[in-house]
Amino acid sequence: MTEAGAVPRRRGAARSETARRAILKAASSLFATRGYDHLTIEGIAAEAGVAKQTIYRWWPSKGSVVAEALLEGELLPGHFEVPATGDVRADLTAWLEDLSRFVDDPGNAPFIRSLVTAAAENADIGARLDEALGGSELTTRVEDAVASGEIWARTPVQEVVDALVGAVVTRALRRVPATPDTAERFVHLLLR
Amino acid sequence: MTEAGAVPRRRGAARSETARRAILKAASSLFATRGYDHLTIEGIAAEAGVAKQTIYRWWPSKGSVVAEALLEGELLPGHFEVPATGDVRADLTAWLEDLSRFVDDPGNAPFIRSLVTAAAENADIGARLDEALGGSELTTRVEDAVASGEIWARTPVQEVVDALVGAVVTRALRRVPATPDTAERFVHLLLR
Amino acid sequence: MTEAGAVPRRRGAARSETARRAILKAASSLFATRGYDHLTIEGIAAEAGVAKQTIYRWWPSKGSVVAEALLEGELLPGHFEVPATGDVRADLTAWLEDLSRFVDDPGNAPFIRSLVTAAAENADIGARLDEALGGSELTTRVEDAVASGEIWARTPVQEVVDALVGAVVTRALRRVPATPDTAERFVHLLLR
Amino acid sequence: MTEAGAVPRRRGAARSETARRAILKAASSLFATRGYDHLTIEGIAAEAGVAKQTIYRWWPSKGSVVAEALLEGELLPGHFEVPATGDVRADLTAWLEDLSRFVDDPGNAPFIRSLVTAAAENADIGARLDEALGGSELTTRVEDAVASGEIWARTPVQEVVDALVGAVVTRALRRVPATPDTAERFVHLLLR
DNA sequence: ATTTAACCGAGACGGTACGTCGCGTCTTCAA
DNA sequence: TTGAAGACGCGACGTACCGTCTCGGTTAAAT
Numbered sequence: 001m002t003e004a005g006a007v008p009r010r011r012g013a014a015r016s017e018t019a020r021r022a023i024l025k026a027a028s029s030l031f032a033t034r035g036y037d038h039l040t041i042e043g044i045a046a047e048a049g050v051a052k053q054t055i056y057r058w059w060p061s062k063g064s065v066v067a068e069a070l071l072e073g074e075l076l077p078g079h080f081e082v083p084a085t086g087d088v089r090a091d092l093t094a095w096l097e098d099l100s101r102f103v104d105d106p107g108n109a110p111f112i113r114s115l116v117t118a119a120a121e122n123a124d125i126g127a128r129l130d131e132a133l134g135g136s137e138l139t140t141r142v143e144d145a146v147a148s149g150e151i152w153a154r155t156p157v158q159e160v161v162d163a164l165v166g167a168v169v170t171r172a173l174r175r176v177p178a179t180p181d182t183a184e185r186f187v188h189l190l191l192r
Numbered sequence: 193m194t195e196a197g198a199v200p201r202r203r204g205a206a207r208s209e210t211a212r213r214a215i216l217k218a219a220s221s222l223f224a225t226r227g228y229d230h231l232t233i234e235g236i237a238a239e240a241g242v243a244k245q246t247i248y249r250w251w252p253s254k255g256s257v258v259a260e261a262l263l264e265g266e267l268l269p270g271h272f273e274v275p276a277t278g279d280v281r282a283d284l285t286a287w288l289e290d291l292s293r294f295v296d297d298p299g300n301a302p303f304i305r306s307l308v309t310a311a312a313e314n315a316d317i318g319a320r321l322d323e324a325l326g327g328s329e330l331t332t333r334v335e336d337a338v339a340s341g342e343i344w345a346r347t348p349v350q351e352v353v354d355a356l357v358g359a360v361v362t363r364a365l366r367r368v369p370a371t372p373d374t375a376e377r378f379v380h381l382l383l384r
Numbered sequence: 385m386t387e388a389g390a391v392p393r394r395r396g397a398a399r400s401e402t403a404r405r406a407i408l409k410a411a412s413s414l415f416a417t418r419g420y421d422h423l424t425i426e427g428i429a430a431e432a433g434v435a436k437q438t439i440y441r442w443w444p445s446k447g448s449v450v451a452e453a454l455l456e457g458e459l460l461p462g463h464f465e466v467p468a469t470g471d472v473r474a475d476l477t478a479w480l481e482d483l484s485r486f487v488d489d490p491g492n493a494p495f496i497r498s499l500v501t502a503a504a505e506n507a508d509i510g511a512r513l514d515e516a517l518g519g520s521e522l523t524t525r526v527e528d529a530v531a532s533g534e535i536w537a538r539t540p541v542q543e544v545v546d547a548l549v550g551a552v553v554t555r556a557l558r559r560v561p562a563t564p565d566t567a568e569r570f571v572h573l574l575l576r
Numbered sequence: 577m578t579e580a581g582a583v584p585r586r587r588g589a590a591r592s593e594t595a596r597r598a599i600l601k602a603a604s605s606l607f608a609t610r611g612y613d614h615l616t617i618e619g620i621a622a623e624a625g626v627a628k629q630t631i632y633r634w635w636p637s638k639g640s641v642v643a644e645a646l647l648e649g650e651l652l653p654g655h656f657e658v659p660a661t662g663d664v665r666a667d668l669t670a671w672l673e674d675l676s677r678f679v680d681d682p683g684n685a686p687f688i689r690s691l692v693t694a695a696a697e698n699a700d701i702g703a704r705l706d707e708a709l710g711g712s713e714l715t716t717r718v719e720d721a722v723a724s725g726e727i728w729a730r731t732p733v734q735e736v737v738d739a740l741v742g743a744v745v746t747r748a749l750r751r752v753p754a755t756p757d758t759a760e761r762f763v764h765l766l767l768r
Numbered sequence: 769a770t771t772t773a774a775c776c777g778a779g780a781c782g783g784t785a786c787g788t789c790g791c792g793t794c795t796t797c798a799a
Numbered sequence: 800t801t802g803a804a805g806a807c808g809c810g811a812c813g814t815a816c817c818g819t820c821t822c823g824g825t826t827a828a829a830t
Contacts, residue, residue, distance in 0.1 A: 166358025204800025
């Protein structure tokens with residue numbers, strides 16, 4: 001007798017987890033090196049030691065490969081955590097300075113713009129864009145500050161987060177670098 | 193003999209304004225129809241009845257063609273003016289609602305995302321992204337409100353504009369549609 | 385104890401005759417429909433409702449599948465018998481006219497050329513090419529005529545047959561159709 | 577004023593004769609080395625230092641490339657001339673022995689079968705198959721013998737040639753090697 | 769009765785080649 | 800000198816089959 005809820009497992013060889021991991025790893029590595037629009041399925045396949053068809057079998061486009069790599073944390077691992085020192089304004093300022101420093105670095109600018117390009121063309125990536133930039137941590141941090149009474153109870157959390165992440169993005173697209181007080185000004189604008 | 197003060201005009205035929213216009217028009221039309229990344233130089237040349245070389249002679253990339261089309265107003269003609277009724281909060285809310293309505297329309301969403309893609313890869317387009325969305329008018333409007341004493345004198349104008357435009361962009365990338373009160377919430381968040 | 389002379393039959397399930405027949409049938413059908421070089425192992429497997437491995441287990445190549453189909457009479461069933469009326473010249477002429485009619489039919493020409501392609505690449509098929517065209521019956525018929533004294537005793541039988549079958553093949557390859565007297569001219573050339 | 581009958585020459589760069597020659601040369605070389613069905617468009621392009629598209633622009637299939645190479649004499653250069661000593665039977669015998677020796681050589685057998693494969697799938701190649709094997713020279717030689725009264729005036733020349741070439745082909749397909757007297761027997765069968 | 773070897777279906781996998789699209793450069797001819 | 804036309808080398812696309820390899824399940828001889 002089979003377990004309740006067990007999937008009957010269709011016949012034939014199972015999907016190779018090895019290949020899947022190699023593809024995501026290769027995609028991340030090439031994305032970081034060459035950028036989203038120089039990223040090719042052929043390149044990923046070659047780097048991963050995998051047949052092109054194996055990619056096409058499981059992903060409809062390069063965008064979806066990148067999206068999954070993003071989800072798995074292969075891209076941007078460990079970047080952009082939001083500190084939680086107890087002073088929410090200081091925490092947000094620190095996060096924003098960290099992110100701005102990253103975005104303004106000429107070596108990273110193409111990377112962040114590639115992320116935006118990828119987001120613009122692929123819904124999955126778009127759906128997680130601010131997550132990759134730390135957006136969901138940011139939301140949690142601000143919600144905690146509201147809950148603890150540190151900031152105004154009716155603070156529109158989502159709008160604050162959108163404004164912060166959005167400002168970073170729109171400035172990146174216009175190649176406007178942050179000045180030393182940019183982060184602080186934004187935070188004081190948004191958290192009264 | 194040439195006129196005094198005239199540009200010395202080297203020999204041969206002058207640049208064809210007809211061809212230039214046809215190219216920008218074709219680019220705009222194809223951009224609107226097929227989106228930025230299905231836009232091709234070959235396609236533009238064919239649509240415009242022009243040789244590829246004529247495009248390559250005057251523009252370094254498809255991005256720069258689109259940028260010029262944007263400048264000429266071939267794309268987004270007449271959209272997104274910021275009203276000036278005297279009530280700056282109402283004006284910004286109206287502008288934001290207008291823009292959100294446009295962005296949230298399923299028929300326009302690919303267009304706006306294509307603009308973002310184009311901006312991400314081409315500095316000229318990026319430099320004018322918020323302008324195309326009404327950003328520069330917005331700046332003027334907020335500055336006027338500061339000057340007239342309608343709002344706080346030390347309002348960080350650029351940050352407000354970046355936050356508004358950026359929020360629209362980041363929401364578009366995440367496919368998050370506006371709710372009826374979104375515009376008002378943003379405006380009240382930013383202009384206290 | 386096993387029967388004397390019986391093959392010691394190793395363990396496990398026996399080869400499925402059902403699968404074998406389905407494969408040959410599918411191969412014949414696809415050969416007739418699409419021609420030898422559009423014939424694929426995957427196509428045969430799909431058509432036969434069989435796994436690819438089942439084909440690879442028993443045949444080394446698609447050529448050998450076709451060769452076996454030819455042997456089983458799945459291809460060219462009942463075609464090209466040589467009549468035996470007693471008049472060998474009339475019999476050969478009739479056979480040659482029949483074959484020429486078949487070969488010259490625009491619907492069959494691809495089929496016969498596919499047979500030649502298959503023969504050229506696969507020794508087994510080549511070895512039975514003239515058999516499929518009636519060659520072995522032809523040999524028998526000419527040998528009988530020699531034995532009965534109807535034609536010259538030292539007639540080089542094999543050469544006559546090769547010349548007849550070969551002429552049909554080389555004309556098919558050059559797309560040269562037979563004229564009404566072609567068959568008769570050949571027979572009178574070869575049997576004096 | 578232009579020459580009468582001169583083609584007006586449409587605009588744009590002319591077809592590159594260099595590329596055309598390189599392609600035919602590469603095709604011939606690879607055909608001889610690897611055989612017709614291991615011949616690939618990609619392989620030809622790589623060997624010729626040419627883009628695939630340049631091949632596809634001018635030829636519809638690999639068969640037509642080979643056909644043109646055959647026409648240009650890149651394949652089989654100088655093979656299989658029919659001698660003209662005055663003794664037509666001796667000449668035909670010599671030609672047939674020469675050809676048989678070539679065909680029976682294990683190193684050449686794949687080549688000749690490749691020619692047959694190519695002929696079977698491509699009408700142009702088929703139309704010139706016997707020419708490549710010396711067929712047209714053979715026709716001339718036999719016609720001359722008829723004209724000079726050396727052989728019977730009503731000899732059916734085309735049938736004789738078809739029988740000879742066809743016999744070589746059908747034997748090659750069945751992998752039947754010639755014996756020392758094969759050539760002589762054929763010639764005496766056909767030329768009484 | 770159990771074990772075990774071989775069969776069979778399904779189908780994933782690393783590959784090769786396909787035929788097409790678009791790139792950016794170059795050459796030809798007409799204006 | 801510009802501009803339309805278009806050939807060229809190049810790189811990538813997404814697809815079709817190749818032949819090999821698991822996988823889960825079945826069949827039948829050997830233990």
